[in-house]
Amino acid sequence: MSYEQFAYLYDELMKDAPYNEWVRFVKEKLVKYEVTGIRLLDLACGTGELSIRFADEGFQVTGVDLSSDMLAVAQAKAESKGVHIPFFEQNMIDLEGQGQFDLIGIFCDSLNYLQTEEEVKETFSSVCQHVTPNGLFMFDVHSIYKIAHGFIDQTFALNDERLCYIWNSFSGENKYSVEHDLSFFVLDELSGKYDRYDEFHYQRTYPVEQYSNWLIEAGFELLEVCADFKSILPEPESERIFFVARKK
Known part of the structure; x- marks a missing residue:
């Protein structure tokens, strides 16, 4: 899978994406589950659009992506806006060398790009090693529908x-x-x-129950499963499923 040219078109194609909704969702859950830390790891950060928005909200953000082209765009955007964000070219399956974070997020259905069940489970395990005790892990995926x-x-x-x-x-x-x-x-x-x-x-993607079981196996407590940026249970025709988990 190549992102070489796609990286430079991505922002234009995604200009109507509900980025502010992701930011709002994250802030609401941090308040709800009483997480006060500000260290945030944005996995599969792409061109850094969400990373920059989180930084603007006061988070201490680190961005990780597998694509050097995406990261080049992200770095240029952050510098042009005077925002300091360290970006790293790394696979979410193996986050060796990263520190501890109060929140780790995989947003914009980026988890769906992993090709096997093992890769998803390895990612959950890798994330769990880098979340502080009682820290949160949030991600969203496309529903089966x-x-x-x-x-x-x-x-x-x-x-x-x-x-x-x-x-x-x-x-x-x-x-x-x-x-x-x-x-x-x-x-x-x-x-x-x-x-x-x-x-x-x-x-x-996978059924909600499968994601839930993998989170628990990786060492998380599943706090919430909801849909489409709302604090409601997924329905048969929900399109985007959100998971909120806490490291045990």
Whole structure:
């Protein structure tokens, strides 16, 4: 899976993402569960959009991502805004060398990019080693409903003067998985011609019960499972599932 070109298009494609809702959700849960520390690890931080927003809210943020291209964008954005955030190129499965954090988050359904059950379980174990006692771990994932009805066999398209794309989604090889085949056409302003970039992305999710059991096995107490940025239990047609867990 390549993010080389996607990294530089990501912010434009995600400009309408509800970033403020993630920030609000996190702050509400920290108050609810009486966590007063401000050390926050933003895993799979991408271009740093959420990392910067958390820093603006007073958190001491560290960002980790597997893509050097995403991190280059994140670093440039943080510097341009005068925000100091250390960014590290690292796999969430193995966070060796990172310290302890009061909160670790994996947001924007980034956990769904892990390809196997073992990778998810290893990530939970890795996170547990880096959360302070009674610290929180929060993440959100696509629901099974979202994968089946929101993505599979769907085509999405954008026809803009500077950027166009065709995005086809297909059923993946594994249960509850989806393959995204994307073609981007980006205007080169010097030549007036469009450059084409192709990307392939794979996402996979699991039932709520499975995530819950893996969290408990990793050493967490499951505090809350809710949906779509609301403090309500997931319903059959909920699209984004949130988990809030505390290190035992």
